[in-house]
Amino acid sequence: MTVYTASTTAPVNIATLKYWGKRDANLNLPTNSSISVTLAQDDLRTLTSAATSESFEKDTLWLNGKEESLTNKRTQDCLQDLRGLRNQLESQDASLPKMSQWRLHIVSENNFPTAAGLASSAAGFAALVVAVAKLYKLPQDMSELSRIARKGSGSACRSLFGGYVAWEMGEAEDGLDSMAVQVLPQEAWPEMKAAILVVSDVKKDTPSTQGMQLTVATSDLFKERITSIVPKRFVEMKEAIENRDFPRFAEMTMKDSNSFHATCLDSYPPIFYINDTSKKVIRLVHSINAFFNETIVAYTFDAGPNAVLYYLEKNEEKLFAFLYKLLHQVKGWEPKYNKEQLNGFINTFENQYKDKIEFFIDPELYQGITRIILTRVGPGPQNSEECLIDQSTGLPK
Template identity: 55%
Template sequence: MAEPNNREVYRASTYAPVNIAVIKYWGKRNTTLNLPTNSSLSVTLSQDDLRTHTTASCSSSFTDDTLSLNGSPQDISGARTQACLRELRQLRKDVEAQEPQAPKLADMKLQIVSENNFPTAAGLASSAAGFAALVRAVADLYHLPASPTDLSRIARQGSGSACRSLMGGYVAWEKGKQDDGSDSLAYEVAPANHWPEMKALVLVASAEKKDVSSTAGMQQTVASSTLFEHRAKEVVPKRMKAMEKAIHDRDFAAFATLTMKDSNNFHACNLDTDPPIFYMNDVSRAAVRMCEAINFSYDRLICAYTFDAGPNAVIYYLDDHENEVAGTFKELVGGVKGWEGKRGAAVKDGAKLPEGTEVVAEILKKGISRVILTGVGDGPRRTEDQLC
C-alpha cells in the first residue's frame, strides 16, 4: 500500500434519521455521560422526510477539528462533541494497532459538515439526528467494526436521544445500571419492516425558540418534581414492557394508549417542576382534543398524539387510516406548507370534521404553520454524496 499523500483527504458520508419517542427520555442520573433516569423507546422516522446529512473527512493537511451545520461554523470544543470524537479516535487507534499498514487517521484533524433538511430547534429532535450522523460518519470514515449498539454508547454522550437514531424501526434505549454507562445502550425492538404501516404527521405549532432547553429542563425536573421519581421508578418500567409487547404484536390500540399516556405523564412532570416548565400550549391542547375526537368518532383508537420538549404534535396512525387521520388535519390546515408532494397528494380531501370540534378546529387553523408527513423508517444510510 502506497504511503498516503500528505494532501490526501479521507471521507465518509451518511444520512441519519430523526426519532420521536413514545416512552419519553427525561432526566439524567449522570449529566457528563448522559445516563438517563429511565429507559425510553422511539420510532425512527423516514429519512426521505427528515434527516441530517453529514460528511466526515480527515487529512494530515487539516490544522483543526471543525464542524459546520447548515453552512454555519459550530463550536466543536463542547464536552459533548469532544467526548464523541475522543471515543471514536480511540476505537480507530485500536484498528490501527491491529492493522499497522492502515493510515493513521486517528491523529489527523477532522472536518465535519452537516446539513438538516428540516428546521433546526423547536422540538424536532435535530440534536438526535445530528449526533447520530456525526458518530456514524466518523465510524465509517474510520472503518470501525462497531455495531450500531456499540456506537449508541458513543452517540449517547453527544445527545442522549441520539443513541436511538443509530437504528431504524422501533428502538429502545436501556437505561443501564453501570456507573460508567457501558450498559446504557440502544437496541432494536423491531425493524421498520416488522410494522411498516406506522405513519406520523407532525403539526408544527411554532418555530419559536423554546421556553426552557431540554438539557436544562430535565435536570430542573429531577431536582424539584415530587412526582418525577415515581415516573422514573414505577411508571416507565411497566410501560417499556407493555410498549415492546404492543410493537411485537402490532397492537395499535395498546401502542396508542401508552404513547398518549406517556406524553401526558412526561408533561405532567414538567408542570410539577419548580419553576414549572410548559412545552405544550393552547395549539398543542387543541391537537390533543382533535385526536380524541377522531378516535371517538371512529369508536376506536386510530391515532395517538405525542409531544416532545416543544409545542409540536406528532400524531402516529396506521396507513389504513390515513384519510381519517391526516385527512382530517388536511381539511383544517390544508393550506400550510407540507401537503405538497406525493405523500400529501395521497391524502384524500373532504374528510368530515368530528362533531363538536369547532372551537379546537379554529385554534388549529390559526396555530399550525406547517406539517410534515412521514412514517417509520430505517437506520443511517451510507451515501457517496459528499458535502466537502
C-alpha cells in the same frame, strides 16, 4: 495532501416513551429506559461528511453552511471515544494511516429546521458518530456506536437504528450497558405513519438538558414516574410493538407524553413546553378517537409545542378527513397528495362525518400551526454517495 472522507445520513426519532432525567449528566445516563419510532429520511434527515488528513490544523464543523466550534464537551467526548477505537486498530496494524492523531473536518446539513424541537440533535449526533466510525473503518456494531452517540445527546443513541427502537437505561456506572437496541425493524410494521404539526419553529425556551435537570431536582411526581410508571410501560410498550397492537401502543404513547409534561409542570419553577395549540390538538385527537369508537391516532410532544401524530396507513382517510378539513390552509400537504386525494378527504368529511359530529371543532386551529410534515417509520443511517467535502481541499464544497 491525502484527504480521507466518509459520508452518511441519519434519521430523526420521536420517542413514544420519553427519556426525561439523567442519573449522570456527564455521560448522559438516563433515569429511565425509553422507546422511539425512527422516521423516514425523505423529509427529515441529517447528511454528514467527515474528513481527516495529516495536514488539517483543527477539528472543525460546518453545520448548514456555517462554521461552528467543535470544542463543546459533548462533541469532544464523542470524538475522543471514536479516536480511542481507531487507535486500537492502529496499534494492531502498523500499516494503517494514523488517523487517530489527525484533526477532523465535519460538514453537516439538516434538511429541516435545526434546534426547533424536531430532534435535530438526535439525527445530528447519530450522523456525526456514524460518519467518523465509517471514516475510521471501525468494526463496532450500531449498539456499540449508540453508546458514543448517547454522549452527544441522549436521544441520538436511538437514531442509530431504523424502525422501533429501545434505549435500555442500563445500570453500570460507566454507561457501558446504556445503549440502543432495535425492538422491531421498519419492515415488520411498515404501516406506521406520522404527521408532525409544526406549531412553532423558533428556538425553544428551556433546553432539554436544563429542563430535565430541574425536573429531577424538584418534581415529586417524577419519582413516581421513574420508579413505577415507566418501568412497567417500557415492558408493555415493547410488547405492543412486537404484537403490532396499535390501540395499545397509541394509548401508552399518549399517556406517556402526558406523564412527561405533567412532570415538567410539577418542576419548580414549572416548565411549559406545550402551548394552547398543542392542547387543542390533544383534544382533537381524543375527539376523533371517540368519534370512531377506536384509537386510530396518538399524539406525542417533546420539549416543545410541536405535535407528532402516529397512525396506521389503513386509517389515513378517516384521520385526514378531519385533519385536512381543519388544516388545509397549512403548507405540507402537496406534493405528497394530489388535488384529487385532497378533495377526497374533504368529501369524506362533508358526506360521511360532518352531520354526526357532536364535538367542538375549532375552525381557527390552523392559525397556530405553520406547517405539516407527513412522514412514516423509516430506516436507520444510510450510506451516502453524496459527499459534502471537497476531496482536494478538505473544505466544504
